[in-house]
Amino acid sequence: MADARTLLRVTDLGKTYATAGRTVEAIRSISFDVAVGELVCIVGPSGCGKTTLLKCLSGLLAPSAGSVSLDGQPVTDPPEKMAVVFQEYGRSLYPWLTVEDNVALPLKARKVPRAERDELVRAALEEVGLAHATTTYPWQLSGGMQQRVAIARAIAYRPEVLVMDEPFAAVDAQTRADLEDLVRRVWRDLGVTVLFVTHDIDESVYLGERVLVLSSSPTVVQEDLRVDLPDDRDQISTRALPRFTELRTHVHEQIQRAKRDEHSEAVEPHAPAAHT
Amino acid sequence: MTALARSLVPTLRTVGLAAGLPVLLVLGWGLATQGSQSFYFPGPATVARTFVDTWFGPAFVQDVLPSLGRFGAGVALSIVIGIVAGTAIGTTPWLRELLEPMLEFFRAVPPVALVPVLMLLLGIGDSMKLAVIVSGCVWPVLLNTVEGVRGVDPVLTETSRSYRVHGALALRYVILPAASPRIMAGIRLCLSIGLILMVISEMFAASSGLGYRLVYFQRSFMIAEMWSGIVLLGLIGVVVATIFGFVDRRVLHWYHGLREVARG
Numbered sequence: 228m229a230d231a232r233t234l235l236r237v238t239d240l241g242k243t244y245a246t247a248g249r250t251v252e253a254i255r256s257i258s259f260d261v262a263v264g265e266l267v268c269i270v271g272p273s274g275c276g277k278t279t280l281l282k283c284l285s286g287l288l289a290p291s292a293g294s295v296s297l298d299g300q301p302v303t304d305p306p307e308k309m310a311v312v313f314q315e316y317g318r319s320l321y322p323w324l325t326v327e328d329n330v331a332l333p334l335k336a337r338k339v340p341r342a343e344r345d346e347l348v349r350a351a352l353e354e355v356g357l358a359h360a361t362t363t364y365p366w367q368l369s370g371g372m373q374q375r376v377a378i379a380r381a382i383a384y385r386p387e388v389l390v391m392d393e394p395f396a397a398v399d400a401q402t403r404a405d406l407e408d409l410v411r412r413v414w415r416d417l418g419v420t421v422l423f424v425t426h427d428i429d430e431s432v433y434l435g436e437r438v439l440v441l442s443s444s445p446t447v448v449q450e451d452l453r454v455d456l457p458d459d460r461d462q463i464s465t466r467a468l469p470r471f472t473e474l475r476t477h478v479h480e481q482i483q484r485a486k487r488d489e490h491s492e493a494v495e496p497h498a499p500a501a502h503t
Numbered sequence: 504m505t506a507l508a509r510s511l512v513p514t515l516r517t518v519g520l521a522a523g524l525p526v527l528l529v530l531g532w533g534l535a536t537q538g539s540q541s542f543y544f545p546g547p548a549t550v551a552r553t554f555v556d557t558w559f560g561p562a563f564v565q566d567v568l569p570s571l572g573r574f575g576a577g578v579a580l581s582i583v584i585g586i587v588a589g590t591a592i593g594t595t596p597w598l599r600e601l602l603e604p605m606l607e608f609f610r611a612v613p614p615v616a617l618v619p620v621l622m623l624l625l626g627i628g629d630s631m632k633l634a635v636i637v638s639g640c641v642w643p644v645l646l647n648t649v650e651g652v653r654g655v656d657p658v659l660t661e662t663s664r665s666y667r668v669h670g671a672l673a674l675r676y677v678i679l680p681a682a683s684p685r686i687m688a689g690i691r692l693c694l695s696i697g698l699i700l701m702v703i704s705e706m707f708a709a710s711s712g713l714g715y716r717l718v719y720f721q722r723s724f725m726i727a728e729m730w731s732g733i734v735l736l737g738l739i740g741v742v743v744a745t746i747f748g749f750v751d752r753r754v755l756h757w758y759h760g761l762r763e764v765a766r767g
């Protein structure tokens with residue numbers, strides 16, 4: 228896997244927000260590569276710039292420094308082959324469109340013929356267990372169901388890269404477990420490359436093939452960790468593996484270290500961590 | 504049976520409440536004018552009789568239809584101009600910066616003050632009357648459209664950008680629906696201003712229309728006829744508001760539903 232073709236390359240990416248006379252250095256310098264078909268989780272403390280990173284990756288925000296390239300092409304505008312599930316998923320659904328029309332609109336923009344579009348929408352909604360709710364409106368659904376609509380919209384788009392920003396922060400434990408398995412299934416079935424942001428350490432280890440740990444702001448990559456758990460993951464048995472516990476403890480320690488470093492940061496700014 | 508009764512009672516209650524006050528007012532009016540011979544305040548029976556005699560005849564074609572035509576055309580033109588210009592201004596930052604101070608100025612000018620100017624420029628025909636109506640009615644639609652278009656939730660804008668929904672598709676499925684609650688609020692204002700301006704524009708140098716008739720009756724001391732004209736205007740207002748309410752519920756059903764859910 229390590230020698231697979233590089234799909235996404237982030238080079239010395241930095242982002243400083245300038246608003247009303249105040250500047251916030253959200254990201255100092257981030258570099259990493261993602262190969263075709265990888266499932267990478269990005270963890271980091273709240274406010275460390277995870278959403279900022281994703282917006283730069285997806286061409287929604289211009290970086291202040293460095294560059295992002297997808298398939299060798301520099302990303303300046305939202306790329307055609309990428310779908311994003313936003314952190315504020317409820318607000319990312321069009322309230323005047325029904326569930327199926329929400330899922331269908333991006334396909335319409337891509338000029339997918341009617342019959343094929345209907346089939347993609349139907350299949351995606353069935354995949355997330357919302358086949359019965361096609362003609363309801365998003366605001367008639369619970370938070371977890373709205374989240375599944377947002378995921379269905381991304382799946383129906385058939386992206387090469389699926390980017391998700393803390394998608395399960397607001398759903399109950401059971402729904403969360405189901406959605407985690409859904410993401411793994413979609414990743415395997417569609418062969419899509421997934422970037423999954425979370426601040427839940429267990430989730431990152433359970434889901435990911437690789438975990439990128441970000442430091443606190445100003446943000447760098449604290450660690451790049453390969454998750455050597457079996458491919459077939461199961462909510463109960465995988466989480467009970469000794470290796471799972473080791474990995475999550477390791478990530479936990481990294482994040483603790485990131486927080487300590489934050490306080491001594493003025494004295495000794497750290498360099499981007501090397502890949503492991 | 505009980506189910507029918509249960510659904511009937513609230514309906515009756517609504518109708519009763521809505522109709523109750525007008526009925527009481529007319530009764531009070533009748534009692535107050537009972538036996539009085541006041542020239543200026545005829546009783547309801549007299550006004551009702553005059554209403555039928557005055558408006559269900561040639562006057563319907565001569566005055567009511569032209570007035571409604573001007574009102575309809577003026578309002579329709581205002582809505583189209585308001586939405587088109589408002590969308591262009593709202594989606595183009597430099598255009599907005601350029602025009603905003605001027606828009607504020609024109610909006611602040613009372614449209615009635617424009618009547619003499621427009622008479623000079625356009626004469627006293629229908630085009631003057633249309634211009635008066637439009638000069639007052641476009642502003643609420645235009646300014647509300649600008650605000651609505653600008654107020655699209657940034658998360659939705661980013662969603663549309665990341666899925667590459669642009670241009671006409673974005674306008675049709677994102678920008679205009681997002682602005683539609685504001686646009687409908689603007690149209691509601693436009694309708695009530697339009698009715699007022701229709702009457703006023705017809706009071707100046709006109710030879711037909713409701714405004715013209717009202718002034719004519721007043722000058723000829725046809726007091727019952729004058730009152731019946733006012734009743735007619737009130738009725739037109741109610742009909743317009745009812746039609747608007749119907750359209751509003753259809754166009755904004757998602758919005759009303761969303762707000763109901765948000766309220767709990």
Ligand SMILES: Nc1ncnc2c1ncn2[C@@H]1O[C@H](COP(=O)(O)OP(=O)(O)OP(=O)(O)O)[C@@H](O)[C@H]1O
Nearest residue numbers: 244246251253272273274275276277278279280426
């Ligand atoms: N549009 C903006 N203008 C100015 N500062 C911003 C803007 N967006 C984010 N920031 C700042 O950048 C930093 C990183 O924000 P970001 O939303 O990327 O963090 P995050 O890791 O996604 O946080 P969370 O886990 O809470 O979602 C924060 O300090 C935030 O205040």
Ligand SMILES: [Mg+2]
Nearest residue numbers: 277278314392
């Ligand atoms: Mg975030």
